[in-house]
Amino acid sequence: MQHLPFPDASSFISLFSCLFLFHHLTGRTRNHGHYVCSTWGNNHFKTFDGDIYQFPGICEYNFASDCQESYKEFSVHIQRALNSNNHPEIQYILITIKDFTVYLRPKLAVVDGRIVKTPYYSSGVFIESNDIYTKVYAKLGLILIWNQQDALMVELDSKFNNHTCGLCGDYNGVPIYNEFINGVTSYNSITYGNLQKISKPNTKCEDPDETQALPSCNGHRNECERLLTSSAFADCWLRLNLEMYIQACMQDKCACNGNEDSFCLCSTISEYSRQCSHAGGRPGEWRTQYFCPKTCPDTMIYRESSSPCMDTCSHLEISSLCEEHYMDGCFCPEGTVYDDITEKGCILASQCYCKLHGKEYSPGESIINECEECTCDSGRWTCKDLPCPGTCSVEGGSHITTFDGKKYTFHGDCYYVLAKGTVNDSHALLAELSPCGSTDRQTCLKTVVLLVDHKKNVVVFRSDGSVLLNEMTVNVPHVSASFSVFKPSSYYLVAQTSFGLQLQIQLFPVMQLFVTVDQSVQGKLQGLCGNFNGMEGDDFKTTSGLVEATGSAFANTWKAQSTCTDQVEKLEDPCSLSTESANYAEHWCSLLKNSEGPFARCHLIIDPSEYYKKCKYDTCLCEDNEECLCAALSSYSRACAFKGIILGGWRKNICSKYEVSACPGNQIFLYNLTMCQQTCRSLADGEKHCLQDFPPMDGCGCPYNTYLDNQDTCVPISKCPCYYKGSYLEPGEYVTKDGERWYVLLWLVCGDKKCSSNKMYFDCNASPKWTSQTPLQLSCHTPRTDHAECVSGCVCPEGLFDDGKGGCVEEKDCPCIHNNQWYSPGQKITVDCNTCTCQKGLWSCTEDVCYGTCMIYGSGHYITFDGKFYDFDGSCEYVATQDFCGDKNSSSSFSIITENVPCGTTGVTCSKAIKMFLGKTELKLENKDYKEIQRDIGDDVRYWNRTVGLYLVIEASNGVMLIWDKKTTIFIKLTPDYKGKVCGLCGNFDDKSNNDFTTRSGLQETNALKFGNSWKQSSMCPDITQEIKPCDVKPHRKSWAEKECSIIRSEVFKICHSKVDPIPFYEACVHDACSCDSGGDCECFCSAVAAYAQECTKAQACVFWRTPDICPIFCDYYNPRNECDWHYEPCGSNVTTCRMINNVSTNFSVPYLEGCYPRCPKDKPVYNEETKECVPEDQCWCYINGTHVPPGSEIPTEENCTKWYKKCENICSNSGKNLCIYEVGEIVAQIQDGNICITYVCAENGSIVVGSTYPCPTSTSPTTISTSFPTSTLTTTGKSSTDMSPCFGFICNWTQWFDVSKPEEDGGDYETYDAIRNEHGNKICEAPEDIECRAKDNPDMSLEELGQKVECNVTYGLICKNEEQDATMWQLCYNYEIRVNCCEWSEISCETTSTLSPTPTATSTTTSTTVPITTTVRQSTAVTTMPIPTPTITSEFTPSVTTPVTSTSPVCGSYMNCNFCSLHDVYHSCILHLRLFSLSLFFLPAPPSSTTRTVSPPPVSTTAPTPTPSEPPSSTATTTMPPRSTTSSTLGTTTMVPSTPAPTPTTASTSTPTPTYTTTSSRPGTCLVCALLCCLAVGEMKVCEHSACAFCLGSGVGVIVVHSLKWHVPKASPWAGCFRIEEGAGVLGRRSCVP
DSSP states (O other): OEEOOOOOHHHHHHHHHHHHHHHHHHOBOSOOGGGEEEEETTTEEEOTTSOEEEOOOOSEEEEEEEOSSSSOOEEEEEEEEEOTTSOEEEEEEEEEETTEEEEEETTEEEETTEEOOSSEEETTEEEEEOSSOEEEEETTTEEEEEOSSSOEEEEEOGGGTTOEESTTOOOSSOSSBTTTEETTEEOOHHHHHHTTBOOOTTOOOOOOOTTSOOOOOOSSHHHHHHHHTSGGGTTTTTTSOHHHHHHHHHHHHHHTTTOOOHHHHHHHHHHHHHHHHHTTOOOOOOOOSSSSOOOOOTTOEEEEEEOSOOOBSSOTTGGGGOOSOOEEEEEOOTTOEEETTTOOEEEOGGGOOEEETTEEEOTTOEEEETTEEEEEETTEEEEEEOOOOEEEEEETTTEEEOTTOOEEEOOOOEEEEEEEESSOOSOEEEEEEEEOSSSTTOEEEEEEEEEETTTTEEEEEETTSOEEETTEEEOSSEEOSSEEEEEEETTEEEEEETTSEEEEEEOSSSOEEEEEEOGGGTTOEESTTOOOSSOGGGTTBOTTSOBOSSHHHHHHTTBSOTTSOOOOOOOOOGGGSOHHHHHHHHHHHGGGTOTTSTTGGGTTTSOOHHHHHHHHHHHHHOSSHHHHHHHHHHHHHHHHHHTTOOOTTTTSSSSGGGTGGGOOTTOEEEEEEOSSOOBTGGGTTTGGGOOSOOOOEEEEEOOTTOEEOTTSOEEOGGGOOOOSTTOOOOTTOOOOOOSSSOOSSSOOOOOOOOOOTTOEEEOGGGOTTHHHHSOOOOBSSSOOOOOSOOOOEEEOOTTOEEOSSSOEEOGGGOOEEETTEEEOTTOEEEETTEEEEEETTEEEEOOOOOOEEEEEETTTEEEOTTOOEEEOOOSSEEEEEESOOSOTTSOOOEEEEEEEEEOSTTSOEEEEEEEEEEBTEEEEEETTEEEEEEOSSSOBOOEEEEEETTEEEEEETTSEEEEEOSSSOEEEEEOGGGTTSOBSTTOOOSSOGGGOOBOTTSOBOSOHHHHHHHTBSOTTSOOOOSOOOHHHHSGGGHHHHHHHHGGGGSGGGHHHHTTSOOHHHHHHHHHHHHHOOSSOHHHHHHHHHHHHHHHHHHTTOOOOOOOSSSSOOOGGGGSOTTOOOEEEETTOOOOOBHHHHTTOOOSSOOOOOOEEEEOOOTTSOEEETTTTEEEOGGGOOEEETTEEEOTTOOOOOSSOHHHHHHHHHHHHOSSOOOSOOSOTTOEEEEEEETTEEEEEEEOTTSOEEEEEEEEOSOOOOOOOOOOOOOEEEEEOOOOOOOOOSOOEEEEEEEOOOBOOOOHHHHSEEEEEHHHHHHHHGGGSOSSOSEEEEEETTBTTSOHHHHOOOOEEETTTEEEEEGGGSOTTTOSSOOOEEEEEEEEEEEEOOSOOEEEEOSOOEEEEEEEEEEEEEEOOOTTOOOOOEEEEEEEEEEEEEOOOOOEEEEOOOOOTTTTSOTTOOOHHHHHIIIIISOOTTEEEEEEOOOOOSSOEEEEOOOOSSOOOOOOOTTSOOOOOOOBOOOOSSOEEEETTOOBOOOOSSSOOOBOOOOOSSSOOEEEEOOOTTSOOOOOOBEEEETTEEEEOBHHHHOOBOSTTEEEEEEOOOOSSOOOHHHHTTOOBOOTTBOOTTSSOOOO
């Protein structure tokens, strides 16, 4: 390569640095050609920097690698080879991404030595493949696209600028330099290419000769120029250097030597079209059905340039968020979408089906799902709410679930209001919770109280099963006008009311309560069960008007007795107190999650995760572990029964003492009791009141058609006693009262009668007329139940209110309480964006609509806009939130995508990259920085960015804010305008958290995994099927994680515990600390704690939690020497910045964020975020369109290079030289590459571009490469014979596929017959006839195409050894499987048919190439597979007309030559002829040399008419082309291909059940006689010695002597392996018979 004088490299690189700075300021456009390196066609290469050259090497070369650092992030190697048309093609590509290796061949992808199916996603690498391209996307910033033939493209992120090496160059933006000019040394393209060769051990590969110039070409210019300047490329002319591609086209045409195949023209034109798309152009359709045609599946069309992100039925909006660049391929026509649900190709969106639980639904079809009815509309479900009852439960004595689904744990010690009306206070439901163990940690539900009939009647249900009405014990069933009580089983009581409330009270093993209310009372309730308004987020709203943060603070406001003490939140995990209890709980509670356990049938309907947590909690907490365990398990069983799934028999192996042994008398245990009560008493009139539906229950009950009498015995109906209206009381019954306490609705233990100074003691027992004399107990905070019951104790004087702190006050002086903190009347607090004032014990708040905040942090922890907390550990890209949620015509103004990558070896992922789409602008946030990409579609949305503390803040003009800690935590804030208009993993921002799990298709889901999977950005990304528990995977890390994360529950955060519930944050912290086990342990832990600290700051609880030992932050790093302006602020700072002064912000403010902040002195009160200094206000920088400019500086423009470089001279120059030494249009350099001269000029935008390319005045003589193609013609004839003797057939069948060995465990893959028999017994025969081998994960490729060293031998099976593989490509053998063809004798009809045909003609062409060859010989034990040069023989047969002829029993040799005698033939010769020592003479013409033919014997199961005299019988040589599906090795056959210096065997392939025989003729003059003697010696057929049975009668003449066999042929077993190969014996035609 020659070049003209050029400025030194340092000046050029400085010039480039200025250009790069300008590019960085202005952002990236759709022209990304300078990010792309490519190779195509006849060994053409285009570097990142724009050089185009040729290099014909066929070794393995470094295409592009990260070369500037000691640790390489990636490398791409390629190897070319010549195909059958003598054109170069890419044989394989080897990609290494950090410690991740991808090996690509056509239609094959191997990852870390394992064949994978595409699409494939793992460790930040995504591989997809279609009929046209294989694509690899790597998160580190690499995109590779290969057309599986000659063309390869690699696009790199700009972070690799000046960091690469290889055939693609150094990627510094400067052409020629460092590639073809290195200092004073210059290289030609061959020398440069040879320098990139990868040396591999034991592999020799010749370099192209550097002294021989590449052949030049001056012809075909007009043709190439006409094609490349056609109107289809009008948008490309000004974007690309046309001359370079014309020269490449000319070189291709010359190299083809006049051949007119598609490669000669299409490859360079295709590359020109692709590069035009990369440069931002839109090439038109230049292909026709006759010129470079491309085919596509039905309904799709081929386009030269279109968006690869096609809308599909499941992802209708994907094209609007497409980051990928335009490219060629198959696309759906305009106005249609791809049907990825029913796979019908391209259809109208309105024709899209919907999918649910694997079932497809047509448009317009409706379903009823839970409490909604949904209709399929354009691939999405449009749903409307249906009337749905609400359910509240109290389980385990402490776990409460509200009507709206909020779950919390509260250990109470009082009577509490569960539910009461907000308007009509005519009824109420109360529950008594109290300690029931040795400590106050274990609490139980002791009593349930139902107040009805305007609280005149009090119904009490006690844990011992007794029912009291106004203190009188009643027998059940009990029926009244307002309520009825039944006992359907020994385990349950059921109460129904006339006002839509139903109670199910479980009595054993512990008391539990399940409350169901009708839809009619929605929004009209209050109490511990919530307000039933469909919004889970406000269930902790108290009567004072504010939402409490914790369950205990909320429950304390619903005490039915003001005298009870408030309970505090219990944060300790009971399982941490006892290892034995923890192990016991884990063992038995894990049955709930066991996929093969007794509860598995219900997993798809109800997620067992929450029940599993409650089970462990209660089992560890209880003194009687089994009692609480069984109660927790029964809760899940009941929930499943509520959904219609009866889990019968789950108690057989656990909790059995509560089943069979628990039933008295002749009762039996039942799991699906649905009748209200099978008692004699219920027959009177109770049954008619109990026909309302309720879920089946379990417990002891009577067998079918029997009823329980008053003696608890099951009797037939004829023996039932009579009762009057079901309410008859037996004589002698009396009312009992508690011996220790008077029952007055709420039991109170009498104690000390001393009261505080302003309270008095009232004794109910001392007042006979207490009902009318009880002082009305008024409280500032507890609800007024107004029940007519007396409570002894200290009460306030009449007219005063209990203030909750031990005193009595007037109503106007009532204090307020919020999150366990007291506030005086008139005091104000801020709650979110509203201000609340304390008035008479209640809060009066402003009603401003607040911003919504979604939080994503750590390894997949989410808090939605509406407050729902859940975990989803996805491994792809997911929609966090967006404002396009189904309406195809709506405009999407923003979308935020979170990308998860592994953060440890446990499989857990962390959100470490964010993509933010704002109109046509895309922002990528990763690696602690962000970059901007301009797209083609979308509106203009302005945004601002700044660093605040530890966080990067992006504010957009459309009301979206993103706050990122530059690690794994993201906060997304939205203005109220987006309420109910967004969707994604952050929910829909409609204040209803229980519908946050709305999937992409519009359905509400209960399972977090299914919900999360629906929001994956690409439909090709694999679904997550199970939740990962890193502490279970890495149990040794659990104790460390719990110890470190305990800081969240410690005194350090005590002031925050009442404001932000620490439990979910603690659990998330332990999860993350266990998962990050491959570096960054403390980072994961610190991020989890910081997430809780940030929520505390948001709740106005500032916590100083970081120390020099715990997650320290060193702010002194920012301080100049001898200064101390920077300090750590845990809750942010209100420092004034230059951006604030310049109003560089949007319509909402940034919350306080922790981090390093300056404390600016008074003389420099403003902080400059660009210079990171405190400055006077007049020294603040200017901000123009988001760009900051120092005072007095000129605004950079794109007018011309001179103006810009004068501006950046002092910034970029490190040589002291004047950089603007070239005018616009002035020639910068002239380069000569072979016979091509290239001129580089200074362009208007300051870049250096190719000015012109033209043939140099002198050139070298072209080199002619000639190739000879010898051909040969094969002609065959055949005859048939007819014999009507009785016949036996040798029937062969293929076995199943066997895979008994694992490469990662056995040192290789050993699919041997012995190993298969050890595992599968006699499913494989002793001596298989044939064998087929294939890779299990890619069955469509032959062993040669796979490229590994593997032995596939019919003698013993398949052997592949790990140690014999190329360690640079495969660490292990692939996982292979085999099947064999086994044969046995069976009597068949003698009227078999052989289909024969006239003579075919074969033309064989021999070319020299390198292919992996497998040699398989029956008696051989060594099989070699290695790339060696060998002649490849291609046969083409002309079709012929088939004439059916009747034929039976072909003799040995009837298939063309005597050295081919298959087992099939010999058996027919020996058995079907049945002649004693019959003598057969046959004469065969000597065939020509170098001929390979693959033939199959005709089927024997069909018949055909006998030919007429005019139809001479003839035989057909049926050719079976080796398919790609399997590799077949016919028994003992060696296919000999004559060549010099030695013959090389090949292997025939087949996928049909019929054995295929491969025959090869010998050289002329070789004896073609093979004599076989079939002997009946000791029950076996034996091959005799060669000398004893071979008679050579001359070339082409042979004798076969056949021994007669008996009529009764033994069955297959004695004949199995009948052909034993003895030393020196003939091998039944498996080798040439040469005397």
